[in-house]
Amino acid sequence: DSGVTQTPKHLITATGQRVTLRCSPRSGDLSVYWYQQSLDQGLQFLIQYYNGEERAKGNILERFSAQQFPDLHSELNLSSLELGDSALYFCASSGQGAGELFFGEGSRLTVL
Amino acid sequence: KNEVEQSPQNLTAQEGEFITINCSYSVGISALHWLQQHPGGGIVSLFMLSSGKKKHGRLIATINIQEKHSSLHITASHPRDSAVYICAVLRSGTYKYIFGTGTRLKVLA
Numbered sequence: 001d002s003g004v005t006q007t008p009k010h011l012i013t014a015t016g017q018r019v020t021l022r023c024s025p026r027s028g029d030l031s032v033y034w035y036q037q038s039l040d041q042g043l044q045f046l047i048q049y050y051n052g053e054e055r056a057k058g059n060i061l062e063r064f065s066a067q068q069f070p071d072l073h074s075e076l077n078l079s080s081l082e083l084g085d086s087a088l089y090f091c092a093s094s095g096q097g098a099g100e101l102f103f104g105e106g107s108r109l110t111v112l
Numbered sequence: 113k114n115e116v117e118q119s120p121q122n123l124t125a126q127e128g129e130f131i132t133i134n135c136s137y138s139v140g141i142s143a144l145h146w147l148q149q150h151p152g153g154g155i156v157s158l159f160m161l162s163s164g165k166k167k168h169g170r171l172i173a174t175i176n177i178q179e180k181h182s183s184l185h186i187t188a189s190h191p192r193d194s195a196v197y198i199c200a201v202l203r204s205g206t207y208k209y210i211f212g213t214g215t216r217l218k219v220l221a
Contacts, residue, residue, distance in 0.1 A: 002156075092155075
């Protein structure tokens with residue numbers, strides 16, 4: 001158990017819909033990272049938050065947004081969903097910028 | 113060309129064999145991670161390196177900053193080592209991670 005909790009584990013929805021994925025980092029970790037893993041691609045870095053502030057942005061679509069709340073949990077919002085958004089979405093946390101990463105079990109999103 | 117390249121992409125080994133997975137990168141980095149992803153999908157961080165060598169049980173990771181290359185070695189491989197091994201680098205001066213496409217390892221009993 002990494003200490004990182006992601007919900008929901010599985011989500012099936014339709015094109016055009018909006019979903020929210022939630023991540024609770026390890027106790028004490030200030031950094032939260034979001035990654036996307038599609039079937040035909042490896043892990044892609046989406047965005048990082050540190051203590052409530054956006055710190056780095058990767059290949060995140062404009063239809064996607066994220067935030068980190070005062071209690072340090074984070075949410076990834078995916079809107080106007082397309083078939084190609086079907087993927088595993090991982091959250092990871094770390095204590096510092098280049099510290100060890102602890103991954104959640106992922107949220108598997110299926111867009112039909 | 114990808115900024116992080118791993119080789120081989122796929123590897124099948126017999127139990128007990130010594131295994132090496134390579135990672136080359138073309139950008140400046142402040143850290144390199146080796147990750148393990150099991151068939152169920154879960155990802156575990158094996159090592160974080162910024163220089164030298166680290167060992168944990170049967171796993172050894174090395175990095176050569178000048179050559180922009182890292183290796184992950186598995187000694188006395190076991191079927192439970194079957195997984196995808198992913199190299200991830202933290203680009204210097206940023207907080208952005210770049211991932212290799214992974215090496216799929218299968219260890220046969």
